[in-house]
Amino acid sequence: MARKSTGILPNFIVAALVLYLTSLVMGDKMILSGFWGLLITAGVIGLLNFFIAPVVSLLTCPLQILTLGLARFLVSGLMIVLASHFLDSFVIASYWWAVLAAIVISILTSAIESLFGVRNRKN
Numbered sequence: 101m102a103r104k105s106t107g108i109l110p111n112f113i114v115a116a117l118v119l120y121l122t123s124l125v126m127g128d129k130m131i132l133s134g135f136w137g138l139l140i141t142a143g144v145i146g147l148l149n150f151f152i153a154p155v156v157s158l159l160t161c162p163l164q165i166l167t168l169g170l171a172r173f174l175v176s177g178l179m180i181v182l183a184s185h186f187l188d189s190f191v192i193a194s195y196w197w198a199v200l201a202a203i204v205i206s207i208l209t210s211a212i213e214s215l216f217g218v219r220n221r222k223n
Contacts, residue, residue, distance in 0.1 A: 110218050116142040118208045122201050129193040130201055137189025146184060148179040176202035 117140050123132045132177045156175050164171040171187065177199035184192045192198045212218070 135187040141190040
């Protein structure tokens with residue numbers, strides 16, 4: 101049974117939940133300050149992934165082909181680091197911790213989306 105694509109609010113809730121769970125997994129290497137800081141951070145990372153990540157992905161296309169797509173985690177880690185530089189409510193220890201956070205976010209997002217039937221893309 102195919103699932104329908106949902107609106108922006110359910111996807112934002114999933115993103116915020118995944119970000120919170122990732123901060124619990126990462127411990128003191130990734131710090132979110134409060135509920136509003138969590139929501140703002142989820143929004144900023146979402147905006148960076150929407151506007152900046154496609155450009156960076158295009159520039160790193162040969163590397164992504166060479167690594168069979170694993171370089172996408174490097175781009176996602178960069179977006180997390182950029183968000184931490186823009187926000188006082190979000191701190192990540194280093195770029196490599198951000199890459200690890202990107203991997204955890206990817207795994208948790210897939211699990212939660214499949215569990216609750218929330219999808220980001222139309223097929």
